[in-house]
Structures are given as structure tokens and as C-alpha cells.
Amino acid sequence: MIRKNILITGASSGLGRGMAIEFAKKGRNLALCARRMERLTELKQELLTLNPDITVSIKPLDVNDHQAVFQVFNEFRDELGQLDRVIINAGMGKGASIGTGYFEANKQTAETNFIAALAQAEAAMTIFREQNAGHLVTMSSISAVRGFRRAMTVYAATKAALTSLSEGIRLDVMNTPIKVSCVHPGFIRSEINEKVKKVPFIVDTDVGCRALVKAIEKERDNSYVPTWPWALLHWWLRIAPKSTIRAMS
Template structure:
């Protein structure tokens, strides 16, 4: 099934921007939102210069503002002529060990990744339920599989919440016209990821190749890219904590 009209949050850089490039090359109609409007406008201009023939609408959006999410998604939907798919991608990766005086960073990560994600889900599903059709894509993380220590604690908790929402919605909406996909990327080279994955970090191209394939196939839950991250996903979910603790990066 071709989902032609797509909203992508967090589209100003990284995974969101690269997914936008891939969909634009497929002549999909795109509604792109992020906090940095200047980057979105630059991306829109580049996509048009590269030959994109679909509509490309951009809006500034802070996903922690629930009312703004509803307004911006509505404006983007109207500008691109409807809505078939929403990719909940906006996120933060900052954080600090709990109790070390950086509650601001940890709270910002939870608000953006989990509460902001929930706001987007609410708005998207309200539209999809009204029409009886649509595709909701949640960009979670392999870090959702286990609680992570140190600076990753709040981030892994926020992504665990997103994965739980995706799993619950997949069950609830099975057999309806609304599909739900939860993506669990491993370490992919993006601006936000920095050097977290070291040698195990996948290239942006490989990461987004796998994400695009899973999205277009409307798979329910996918750890990616490649076999390595599928095995890691299984290990983190099912092996004893004493074993998986040695697999978990610390920073």
C-alpha cells in the first residue's frame, strides 16, 4: 500500500531529514516539522532542487506543546491534501546520571520523547480513527529493551514508554484499517547519536535503508539495521540482567 501523504516530526536533521529525502524522491507529499524552521526551509529547498515533485510543507513545532501539535498537524494535513502516515520521530538524547544536579536535561528528554510522542500519537490517531485508515510509525530505540545506567537512564525510560505504546496500539488496532509500526534502531550515525555506539555504529544510509523498508512493509516491530540488532534486541529482552549488563554501553 502506498501512503502518499506523510507527516514526519523531527525532520530538520538526522533520521527525520534522511527519511524526508527518501520519501521526496518517491514523490510523496510531505509535512515536515521540527523546532528549527530555518533547517526545514533549507531541506525543503534542497529537496525541490533535487527534483521532488510532491508537496513539501514545513512548520516549526515544539512537540512538548500539545495544543501546538494539534494545530501544526492540522495545518500540514490541509496543505498536503490529507494524511496517510505519521512518523513520530522527534526526540532528544541528552541526559545525566540521576541525582547529579541535571534534572533539567533528564526532564527535557522525557517531555520530548515520551510526552511529546504521546501528543503526536493522540493527534494522529484521532485523524486516522475518523477516516478508518492510516499508518502510525513510532521511532523508539534498542535502548528501550533494558533500563540503561548513567546518562542514558532517562532516554532509555522514554523509549521504553514509546515501545510500550506501540505494542499496545498494535494489539488494539489489529484488524482495523490502522497500521502501527514500532522501530527500534541501534546505534546509527546521526548528529544526536554522537559517538555513543563507537565501532558498532551503522551508517546513516544503512540505518535509513532499513527503516524505510520496515515502514513501507508496515511491519509491526523491528530492531534494525541488520541481523546484529535483531540478535541484540532478543538478548536484551530475554537474557538475565547479569548477562546483559555486560552488553550495555556506559557514558
């Protein structure tokens, strides 16, 4: 099945921007939202130059403004006629070890990566239930499989929660025309990790986004991207000694 009209949140940079480019190459219509409207405007022009036969709609959105999430999603649906796929991509990675004075930063990550993701899922699924069709995609992380320390503590916890939320939604609409996929990216270079110098198995943004789009198009329940090494390595991470996980983060 070809999902023609695709909504992506957090589309102004990083993985969101990269996925928009890959979907534009495939001829998909795009509904793109993010806080930075100037970047979305530049991206729209780039996408239409890349493929002038598609429709690209852009709107400003802070996903922590939950009422705005519902409004913007509905506006996109009305403009395009329907939404075939919604990719919950907006997120952040602020934070530090618990109890070291960075509660506000940890809270911002928790609210953006989970509460705001819940709002996006609610808005998307409301539309999909009305249409009796659609594909919900949540962008989790390989870090969802274990707890991690320091700046990763809250981030990993939110991604584990998002993976669980995705499975619950999937079970709720099982045996219906609505599909739910949870994607777990490994280490893909983007703004969220650009200051991290030593990262194992990291790939460039364009390579990672091609792998993400390929995985999304397969519409599997869960996928680990890029396939090598994460399709195997996520199993090892689940059973690795705590000392090894500590050394990794």
C-alpha cells in the same frame, strides 16, 4: 499499499532529515516539522531539487507545545487532503545518572521523548480514526529492551515506554485499516550521538535511513534496524548479564 502523504516530526536534522530524503526519492509528498525553520526551508529546496514532482509542506513546531502539535497536524492534513503516515521522530538524549544533579536535563528528555510523543500520537490517531485509515510509526530505540546507566538511563526508559504505548495503540485498532509500527533503530550516526566516539555496529546516517525507510514500508508491528545485527542482537541484549549491560553504557 503506497502511503502517499507522509508527516515527519523532528525533520530538520538527523534521522528525520534522512528519512525525508529517502521518501522524496520514492515520490512521496512530505509534511515536515521541527523547531528550526531555517533548516526546514533548506531541506525543502533540496527535496524539490531531488524530485520536483512531489509536494513538500513545512511548518515550525516544538513538540513540547502540545496544543501546537494538534494544530500543525490538522493544518498538514487540510493542505494535503489527508495524512497517510505519521512518523513520530522528534526526540532528544540529554541526561545523566539519576541523583547526580541533572534532574532538569533528565526531565527534558522524559517530556520530549514520551509526553510529547503521546501528544503526537493523539493528534495523529485522531486524524486516522476520522479517516478510518493511516499508518502510525513511532521511533523507539534498541535501548528500549533493557535499562541502561548514566546518560542512557532516562532515554532508554522513555523508549521502553514508547514501545509499550505503540503496542497498546496497535491492540486498540487491531483489525481496522489503521496500522501501527514501532521501529527500534540500532546505532545510526546522527546529531544525538555525534559526540560519542566508540559505538559498536554504528552505520552512517544515509545507510541507516535507507534501512529505516525500508522497515517502515513493510509496516511490521516491530522492527530492529539495520536488520544486521539488531534483528538478532536485541534478543541477546534481553538476556545479557547486568555486568555486560553496565560495561556497554
